[in-house]
Amino acid sequence: MSIRRLVAATGLLALGAAALATAPQAADGPYVLPPLPYAANALEPAIDARTMEIHHGKHHAAYVANLNKAVAGLEVPVDVEVLIADLGGLPESVRTQVRNNGGGHANHVLFWTILAPEGRGGSPSAELAAAIDADLGGMAAMKEAVLKAGATRFGSGWAWVVVTPEGRLRVSSTPNQDSPLMGAPWVEVPGTPILGIDVWEHAYYLAYQNRRGEYLEKIWGILDWNEVSRRFAQARAAQAK
Ligand code: MN
Numbered sequence: 001m002s003i004r005r006l007v008a009a010t011g012l013l014a015l016g017a018a019a020l021a022t023a024p025q026a027a028d029g030p031y032v033l034p035p036l037p038y039a040a041n042a043l044e045p046a047i048d049a050r051t052m053e054i055h056h057g058k059h060h061a062a063y064v065a066n067l068n069k070a071v072a073g074l075e076v077p078v079d080v081e082v083l084i085a086d087l088g089g090l091p092e093s094v095r096t097q098v099r100n101n102g103g104g105h106a107n108h109v110l111f112w113t114i115l116a117p118e119g120r121g122g123s124p125s126a127e128l129a130a131a132i133d134a135d136l137g138g139m140a141a142m143k144e145a146v147l148k149a150g151a152t153r154f155g156s157g158w159a160w161v162v163v164t165p166e167g168r169l170r171v172s173s174t175p176n177q178d179s180p181l182m183g184a185p186w187v188e189v190p191g192t193p194i195l196g197i198d199v200w201e202h203a204y205y206l207a208y209q210n211r212r213g214e215y216l217e218k219i220w221g222i223l224d225w226n227e228v229s230r231r232f233a234q235a236r237a238a239q240a241k
Pocket residue numbers: 055059108198200202203
């Protein structure tokens with residue numbers, strides 16, 4: 001499989017030549033760890049380089065490796081988002097492994113792309129801004145809701161902004177590596193995530209220790225609204241079909 005095809009399989013082709021400059025790791029299975037779309041130190045001071053290196057190169061890499069192990073010998077879709085959207089269609093013997101590691105892979109692919117160096121994240125598109133106003137009470141209320149969802153998630157998990165099947169925006173939270181893409185009965189708020197914030201301790205502990213709220217506040221300042229807007233438009237377009 002060519003590098004271009006491998007990168008396409010992870011849905012990251014849109015990142016273009018910069019992402020292709022670093023070859024993804026050789027995969028022992030259908031799923032591949034995509035390179036970070038920026039240097040490990042690009043998000044400092046919000047996220048330090050060491051945290052990024054371990055988070056991407058060890059944690060995310062382990063989800064990919066364990067996912068490949070779990071699906072060995074099975075016919076599976078190469079798009080991990082398609083895979084985790086049909087957990088019920090998998091043999092029960094691998095379902096939990098795919099839920100945890102497929103979710104972990106998909107969630108981190110999203111996470112890296114919705115972050116950008118400080119000052120480079122733009123602002124929500126007019127369409128997204130209108131939906132945020134209509135469904136979530138505006139930007140300030142959305143921020144408060146997302147940060148609260150992240151801060152109050154007990155243990156490990158994620159805070160999300162999701163486009164529901166009805167086309168509305170909702171803020172939610174999942175435990176562990178569950179993704180809104182998994183749908184019912186796996187998650188409370190099914191839908192297409194357009195923004196996701198990792199609140200596992202591995203995402204912030206080196207720099208913030210137990211101060212999850214401070215990490216969340218800093219993360220809010222490095223969100224890539226261009227990418228969140230693109231994902232919103234894509235989710236709406238998919239629903240219109
Ligand atoms: Mn993580």
